[in-house]
Amino acid sequence: xxxxxxxxxxxxxxxxxxxxxxxxxxxxxxxxxxxxxxxxxxxxxxxxxxxxxxxxxxxxxxxxxxxxxxxxxxxxxxxxxxxxxxxxxxxxxxxxxxxxxxxxxxxxxxxxxxxxxxxxxxxxxxxxxxxxxxxxxxxxxxxxxxxxxxxxxxxxxxxxxxxxxxxxxxxxxxxxxxxxxxxxxxxxxxxxxxxxxxxxxxxxxxxxxxxxxxxxxxxxxxxxxxxxxxxxxxxxxxxxxxxxxxxxxxxxxxxxxxxxxxxxxxxxxxxxxxxxxxxxxxxxxxxxxxxxxxxxxxxxxxxxxxxxxxxxxxxxxxxxxxxxxxxxxxxxxxxxxxxxxxxxxxxxxxxxxxxxxxxxxxxxxxxxxxxxxxxxxxxxxxxxxxxxxxxxxxx
Amino acid sequence: xxxxxxxxxxxxxxxxxxxxxxxxxxxxxxxxxxxxxxxxxxxxxxxxxxxxxxxxxxxxxx
Numbered sequence: 001x002x003x004x005x006x007x008x009x010x011x012x013x014x015x016x017x018x019x020x021x022x023x024x025x026x027x028x029x030x031x032x033x034x035x036x037x038x039x040x041x042x043x044x045x046x047x048x049x050x051x052x053x054x055x056x057x058x059x060x061x062x063x064x065x066x067x068x069x070x071x072x073x074x075x076x077x078x079x080x081x082x083x084x085x086x087x088x089x090x091x092x093x094x095x096x097x098x099x100x101x102x103x104x105x106x107x108x109x110x111x112x113x114x115x116x117x118x119x120x121x122x123x124x125x126x127x128x129x130x131x132x133x134x135x136x137x138x139x140x141x142x143x144x145x146x147x148x149x150x151x152x153x154x155x156x157x158x159x160x161x162x163x164x165x166x167x168x169x170x171x172x173x174x175x176x177x178x179x180x181x182x183x184x185x186x187x188x189x190x191x192x193x194x195x196x197x198x199x200x201x202x203x204x205x206x207x208x209x210x211x212x213x214x215x216x217x218x219x220x221x222x223x224x225x226x227x228x229x230x231x232x233x234x235x236x237x238x239x240x241x242x243x244x245x246x247x248x249x250x251x252x253x254x255x256x257x258x259x260x261x262x263x264x265x266x267x268x269x270x271x272x273x274x275x276x277x278x279x280x281x282x283x284x285x286x287x288x289x290x291x292x293x294x295x296x297x298x299x300x301x302x303x304x305x306x307x308x309x310x311x312x313x314x315x316x317x318x319x320x321x322x323x324x325x326x327x328x329x330x331x332x333x334x335x336x337x338x339x340x341x342x343x344x345x346x347x348x349x350x351x352x353x354x355x356x357x358x359x360x361x362x363x364x365x366x367x368x369x370x371x372x373x374x375x376x377x378x379x380x381x382x383x384x385x386x387x388x389x390x391x392x393x394x395x
Numbered sequence: 396x397x398x399x400x401x402x403x404x405x406x407x408x409x410x411x412x413x414x415x416x417x418x419x420x421x422x423x424x425x426x427x428x429x430x431x432x433x434x435x436x437x438x439x440x441x442x443x444x445x446x447x448x449x450x451x452x453x454x455x456x457x
Contacts, residue, residue: 287438
């Protein structure tokens with residue numbers, strides 16, 4: 001990640017702090033501390049947090065800690081009196097309060113930044129069509145496989161202000177396995193076939209490569225239909241299904257020509273906006289996923305999409321999603337299923353979630369009071385989502 | 396370049412982009428109109444939506 005604030009640019013990958021283009025020399029520990037503060041600027045970080053993440057839990061005296069914090073302030077033109085960027089909150093800790101802009105690194109091989117409790121392991125397997133499919137495993141506990149959804153990137157997602165809180169939370173109690181489906185993320189971009197059946201085969205390939213026997217599946221958005229198709233074809237492997245923001249019928253299959261017209265127009269606008277960093281359509285398209293997202297989160301989502309695949313692949317993938325129809329499979333599901341859906345989801349209407357739950361035998365349905373297709377940390381529905389999902393997975 | 400010139404260049408770039416986009420739009424939806432786009436565009440912010448539509452208007456969409 002690249003962060004910028006005031007006159008400074010902070011490059012986590014190159015480990016450089018620059019002031020108006022000039023490198024500011026900083027001790028490694030001070031650099032780590034600054035990155036950690038900037039990454040966690042949405043909260044007050046305690047001394048214990050700092051010791052755990054920057055010093056790896058070693059014993060550190062208060063005076064060492066204070067001197068490093070002061071060194072951070074000095075490096076970015078702040079001090080203990082001004083506290084313009086790094087503020088001390090008495091008896092609670094410190095917080096980075098400067099206004100920060102965040103950019104994705106264009107280089108794929110991002111070095112994991114400090115501050116993450118878990119490190120993911122990324123490997124590759126091959127689909128039957130010989131496409132390289134990237135998958136990641138992280139955390140420990142019962143197995144949970146997350147199917148791929150609209151544009152993923154194993155590395156960027158793991159560090160993103162949109163996805164990382166959700167993924168990190170899931171990895172706290174589970175061995176979480178994710179993958180990038182063909183055509184996007186770290187998987188092969190240049191692929192012959194992009195189809196729904198192909199997406200299911202990507203999942204099959206990952207399950208075979210990881211040699212896992214029985215596991216729960218989380219399917220979000222289009223990932224729900226992939227999870228459903230897999231659970232029906234390989235019921236002995238699937239212990240539970242969690243479907244969030246999912247649908248059985250894509251936009252082109254919902255029986256209204258108006259919907260299909262809209263889908264075609266939006267696809268065309270999306271295709272055109274892809275190459276343009278400032279595209280109003282890309283921003284708007286992203287805002288539909290996250291109506292309550294911060295400008296930073298919306299920008300990140302727009303950038304992720306543009307970075308993780310080409311305009312052509314995005315249009316091909318979108319077209320596959322719009323054409324999904326797994327309605328006939330729903331009554332054949334034999335595993336316990338939890339369906340969750342945001343009441344005001346603007347991407348996939350609540351009705352789609354309701355009809356999934358109504359057609360899957362004995363499914364449990366939970367409506368979340370949210371506008372966001374992608375659930376964001378800190379919104380009221382967040383706690384309810386995890387309460388339901390964690391209870392469901394624990395039984 | 397002055398900021399005015401930068402703005403003009405940006406505007407010209409947007410119209411070029413809008414013209415290309417419009418060509419493709421008409422291919423997928425031959426009877427597309429500005430009114431239809433205005434009514435269906437998922438851009439919530441009024442000024443941003445107006446700005447976006449303006450580019451299509453200048454590109455010749457009625």
